[in-house]
Amino acid sequence: MSAPNRPSSGLAPSTARGRRxxxxxxxxxxDLFEERGFRETRIADIAxxxxxxxxxxxxxxxxxxxVLNELFTSVAGEMFNASQLRDSANGDAVxxxxxxxxxxxxxxxxxxxxxxxxxxxxxxxxxxxxxxLQLRDLFLRRNEANIKKLQESGxxxxxxxxxxxxxxxxxxxxxxxxxxxIHGVTFDRExxxxxxxxxxxxxxxxxxHDNSMxxxx
Amino acid sequence: MSAPNRPSSGLAPSTARGRRxxxxxxxxxxDLFEERGFRETRIADIAxxxxxxxxxxxxxxxxxxxVLNELFTSVAGEMFNASQLRDSANGDAVxxxxxxxxxxxxxxxxxxxxxxxxxxxxxxxxxxxxxxLQLRDLFLRRNEANIKKLQESGxxxxxxxxxxxxxxxxxxxxxxxxxxxIHGVTFDRExxxxxxxxxxxxxxxxxxHDNSMxxxx
Amino acid sequence: MSAPNRPSSGLAPSTARGRRxxxxxxxxxxDLFEERGFRETRIADIAxxxxxxxxxxxxxxxxxxxVLNELFTSVAGEMFNASQLRDSANGDAVxxxxxxxxxxxxxxxxxxxxxxxxxxxxxxxxxxxxxxLQLRDLFLRRNEANIKKLQESGxxxxxxxxxxxxxxxxxxxxxxxxxxxIHGVTFDRExxxxxxxxxxxxxxxxxxHDNSMxxxx
Amino acid sequence: MSAPNRPSSGLAPSTARGRRxxxxxxxxxxDLFEERGFRETRIADIAxxxxxxxxxxxxxxxxxxxVLNELFTSVAGEMFNASQLRDSANGDAVxxxxxxxxxxxxxxxxxxxxxxxxxxxxxxxxxxxxxxLQLRDLFLRRNEANIKKLQESGxxxxxxxxxxxxxxxxxxxxxxxxxxxIHGVTFDRExxxxxxxxxxxxxxxxxxHDNSMxxxx
DNA sequence: CATGAATGAGGCTTCATTCAT
DNA sequence: AATGAATGAAGCCTCATTCAT
Numbered sequence: 025m026s027a028p029n030r031p032s033s034g035l036a037p038s039t040a041r042g043r044r045x046x047x048x049x050x051x052x053x054x055d056l057f058e059e060r061g062f063r064e065t066r067i068a069d070i071a072x073x074x075x076x077x078x079x080x081x082x083x084x085x086x087x088x089x090x091v092l093n094e095l096f097t098s099v100a101g102e103m104f105n106a107s108q109l110r111d112s113a114n115g116d117a118v119x120x121x122x123x124x125x126x127x128x129x130x131x132x133x134x135x136x137x138x139x140x141x142x143x144x145x146x147x148x149x150x151x152x153x154x155x156x157l158q159l160r161d162l163f164l165r166r167n168e169a170n171i172k173k174l175q176e177s178g179x180x181x182x183x184x185x186x187x188x189x190x191x192x193x194x195x196x197x198x199x200x201x202x203x204x205x206i207h208g209v210t211f212d213r214e215x216x217x218x219x220x221x222x223x224x225x226x227x228x229x230x231x232x233h234d235n236s237m238x239x240x241x
Numbered sequence: 242m243s244a245p246n247r248p249s250s251g252l253a254p255s256t257a258r259g260r261r262x263x264x265x266x267x268x269x270x271x272d273l274f275e276e277r278g279f280r281e282t283r284i285a286d287i288a289x290x291x292x293x294x295x296x297x298x299x300x301x302x303x304x305x306x307x308v309l310n311e312l313f314t315s316v317a318g319e320m321f322n323a324s325q326l327r328d329s330a331n332g333d334a335v336x337x338x339x340x341x342x343x344x345x346x347x348x349x350x351x352x353x354x355x356x357x358x359x360x361x362x363x364x365x366x367x368x369x370x371x372x373x374l375q376l377r378d379l380f381l382r383r384n385e386a387n388i389k390k391l392q393e394s395g396x397x398x399x400x401x402x403x404x405x406x407x408x409x410x411x412x413x414x415x416x417x418x419x420x421x422x423i424h425g426v427t428f429d430r431e432x433x434x435x436x437x438x439x440x441x442x443x444x445x446x447x448x449x450h451d452n453s454m455x456x457x458x
Numbered sequence: 459m460s461a462p463n464r465p466s467s468g469l470a471p472s473t474a475r476g477r478r479x480x481x482x483x484x485x486x487x488x489d490l491f492e493e494r495g496f497r498e499t500r501i502a503d504i505a506x507x508x509x510x511x512x513x514x515x516x517x518x519x520x521x522x523x524x525v526l527n528e529l530f531t532s533v534a535g536e537m538f539n540a541s542q543l544r545d546s547a548n549g550d551a552v553x554x555x556x557x558x559x560x561x562x563x564x565x566x567x568x569x570x571x572x573x574x575x576x577x578x579x580x581x582x583x584x585x586x587x588x589x590x591l592q593l594r595d596l597f598l599r600r601n602e603a604n605i606k607k608l609q610e611s612g613x614x615x616x617x618x619x620x621x622x623x624x625x626x627x628x629x630x631x632x633x634x635x636x637x638x639x640i641h642g643v644t645f646d647r648e649x650x651x652x653x654x655x656x657x658x659x660x661x662x663x664x665x666x667h668d669n670s671m672x673x674x675x
Numbered sequence: 676m677s678a679p680n681r682p683s684s685g686l687a688p689s690t691a692r693g694r695r696x697x698x699x700x701x702x703x704x705x706d707l708f709e710e711r712g713f714r715e716t717r718i719a720d721i722a723x724x725x726x727x728x729x730x731x732x733x734x735x736x737x738x739x740x741x742v743l744n745e746l747f748t749s750v751a752g753e754m755f756n757a758s759q760l761r762d763s764a765n766g767d768a769v770x771x772x773x774x775x776x777x778x779x780x781x782x783x784x785x786x787x788x789x790x791x792x793x794x795x796x797x798x799x800x801x802x803x804x805x806x807x808l809q810l811r812d813l814f815l816r817r818n819e820a821n822i823k824k825l826q827e828s829g830x831x832x833x834x835x836x837x838x839x840x841x842x843x844x845x846x847x848x849x850x851x852x853x854x855x856x857i858h859g860v861t862f863d864r865e866x867x868x869x870x871x872x873x874x875x876x877x878x879x880x881x882x883x884h885d886n887s888m889x890x891x892x
Numbered sequence: 893c894a895t896g897a898a899t900g901a902g903g904c905t906t907c908a909t910t911c912a913t
Numbered sequence: 914a915a916t917g918a919a920t921g922a923a924g925c926c927t928c929a930t931t932c933a934t
Contacts, residue, residue, distance in 0.1 A: 061365045077916040140364050148278045188436040196413035219405040227444035294899040495799045511895040574798050582712045622870040630847035653839040661878035728920040
């Protein structure tokens with residue numbers, strides 16, 4: 025797609041200096057995208073923030089979109105990995121749900137603004153919409169698998185449409201965290217996580233014992 | 242009396258012709274905002290779509306923002322009214338939840354794109370954020386009141402934080418509909434609404450009888 | 459020049475109401491020209507200030523320039539008349555100069571801002587330059603005549619170029635008053651007038667007795 | 676380090692090419708301001724005259740005002756320096772006044788149009804008014820000091836208010852040259868200068884010998 | 893007479909992108 | 914590899930003027 029005699033936009037630079045410069049541009053881009061939004065960020069701003077000359081940006085990237093793409097791809101990986109349940113063996117279903125929610129909260133806190141940037145773009149740009157949906161799908165598939173496992177074990181009714189339930193419950197948590205970290209709709213954090221867990225579990229028909237909510241402040 | 246040839250920003254024009262023109266601009270604006278997004282819509286596009294000259298837009302509005310504000314204000318009212326439960330007397334809790342979700346789906350279908358436009362702007366513009374949160378609050382307060390009523394009647398555990406639950410469950414449905422109408426994440430519609438109702442009811446601890454889900458495809 | 463089937467721009471209206479409207483437009487124009495300058499005054503501003511509709515302006519005037527022209531013509535007449543020395547018989551030459559300066563000061567005070575408006579336009583518009591020079595000429599011719607009279611009476615040296623002296627001394631006073639009323643370069647008023655008189659008289663070789671300056675503050 | 680592609684407003688460009696471009700813009704600006712006035716000069720005109728692209732102007736200046744400011748500042752310095760009396764030792768008071776007027780005439784001839792531009796703006800823009808008054812003050816303070824010196828030596832009456840006299844006489848010459856170079860009110864040049872000197876000297880009470888005016892036409 | 897809606901050319905500013913060094 | 918100057922299309926806003934009622 026890109027002309028062969030063009031600067032290798034997007035490719036890893038061969039020298040250490042080049043790598044440092046490229047990293048500075050990415051970091052500056054992320055900061056600015058999050059601070060003022062994707063569209064409101066100028067190439068000039070990025071170069072300035074990275075303490076580089078204007079033209080340098082074009083040495084490494086063809087456009088802002090390319091940077092955002094790269095940023096999102098790497099963050100998507102990090103998000104999914106970070107939200108993996110490590111030793112999920114011990115604990116009952118509720119404990120697992122709680123652990124997942126807790127982890128998601130932590131991951132969302134770090135990445136909410138970048139997610140918001142993606143959302144800003146995804147509404148109108150199909151390629152970013154795909155990217156966003158792909159990441160979402162990773163989470164939803166896991167949710168769906170978990171629900172199906174619970175259905176097989178009889179903990180959750182078989183009549184529930186696992187795909188839809190996964191989308192709805194996953195969306196509930198995703199939406200909740202974006203409202204929290206982006207729009208400032210906050211509550212007591214422990215209270216919030218436990219309520220989400222409670223709702224999620226109960227929604228699937230997993231009874232939550234009274235005492236599990238006892239530590240509310 | 243008002244400054245001639247100055248934007249009367251929101252004031253009703255004194256002549257019938259003026260009222261028609263203003264309405265045409267608003268309609269064209271809404272169409273375009275929804276089609277290509279707020280930022281991507283040019284004043285020139287709006288004027289052209291309304292079959293008016295460029296300058297005419299400024300005869301009635303100071304900026305795109307003012308139009309969006311007016312659009313959103315009127316739509317917010319319509320949305321809230323349209324989602325009121327009319328004869329809520331008959332039917333049990335689950336039936337009520339189902340009715341609300343069904344209505345919300347219908348309202349969201351008509352307004353999802355405008356909501357998306359507001360979301361696009363609200364992330365970076367505080368005044369639109371306020372507007373968005375205000376509308377959201379209308380819904381959440383109703384949810385919260387309903388949950389509290391159920392708690393008083395003993396149908397729902399008193400330990401549940403009604404505010405958080407209202408935010409989470411309301412957000413679940415809002416998010417679900419936006420994914421559906423904006424990002425094309427669709428399912429069987431009846432299936433989706435019933436699953437949302439099921440999850441919502443169960444989440445609050447209201448048992449849903451098996452047969453109520455029997456008509457799933 | 460103007461089309462016969464056009465509204466009689468600039469002509470006197472036939473009805474009383476029309477005359478009132480026209481006067482209101484002229485007054486509003488003068489106020490605004492003086493307040494914010496000719497170029498910075500919009501037709502819209504004038505109509506608004508006159509509490510009339512936009513289009514009404516064009517009933518009476520073809521453009522701002524026409525109004526300014528009319529304004530200036532009438533003010534020029536007033537200025538010249540008001541600065542006529544009435545009973546110039548009594549009093550010596552110095553007293554006469556003093557009287558003229560005193561009157562000019564008073565007239566300038568009322569009209570300095572309109573003069574400034576004319577100056578604003580005259581630099582680039584030849585027709586207003588002519589107008590400005592014509593008014594100036596009225597004053598200068600009088601000055602010149604006075605100087606020549608003094609030369610004939612032997613009070614002033616015959617070698618002095620009366621035209622240039624008239625231009626220089628008249629300009630001195632004109633410039634002084636504009637600096638005063640427009641740019642705020644003020645002194646004690648009596649002091650200023652007497653110094654101007656003193657300089658003017660002395661410049662022409664008319665000795666001013668010490669005591670005539672004695673009342674300085 | 677400085678924001679790339681952002682107006683560096685007044686900062687010297689780092690490259691030689693940049694310096695040349697900036698100078699070309701300033702020169703083109705001055706030419707056009709003088710030719711057609713400040714307000715009537717378009718950024719597009721400046722760029723075209725300098726044989727540069729539209730946007731290049733904004734690479735170096737934030738607005739026309741900034742350019743005018745810079746132009747005036749540099750010209751003000753030049754004017755004041757150029758009008759310094761170099762070997763003022765020899766010659767009597769009248770000779771000195773004559774030398775000053777002669778120099779002022781020469782300086783005014785070169786800069787009258789720029790002064791006119793400043794005057795055009797100064798009436799409505801306070802920052803330019805300040806600038807204008809500052810330059811004027813330089814001249815007036817010198818005049819005042821000279822008059823006071825003459826008062827100390829007894830050549831000029833002590834009762835004369837030196838400040839006002841300096842303002843009036845300085846204004847006389849300034850106004851005279853502007854009428855001359857801007858509005859075309861010209862006379863024989865030698866005649867004019869000598870008359871100004873004569874009036875100035877006489878006004879202060881310094882007798883001018885007949886023969887010094889003998890060459891009048 | 894008076895109104896105010898409609899027009900659209902004109903001027904300003906921004907900024908992604910290219911290019912020469 | 915890095916720089917920053919130069920470009921010009923694109924979009925915004927203003928406002929004198931025309932026109933229909």
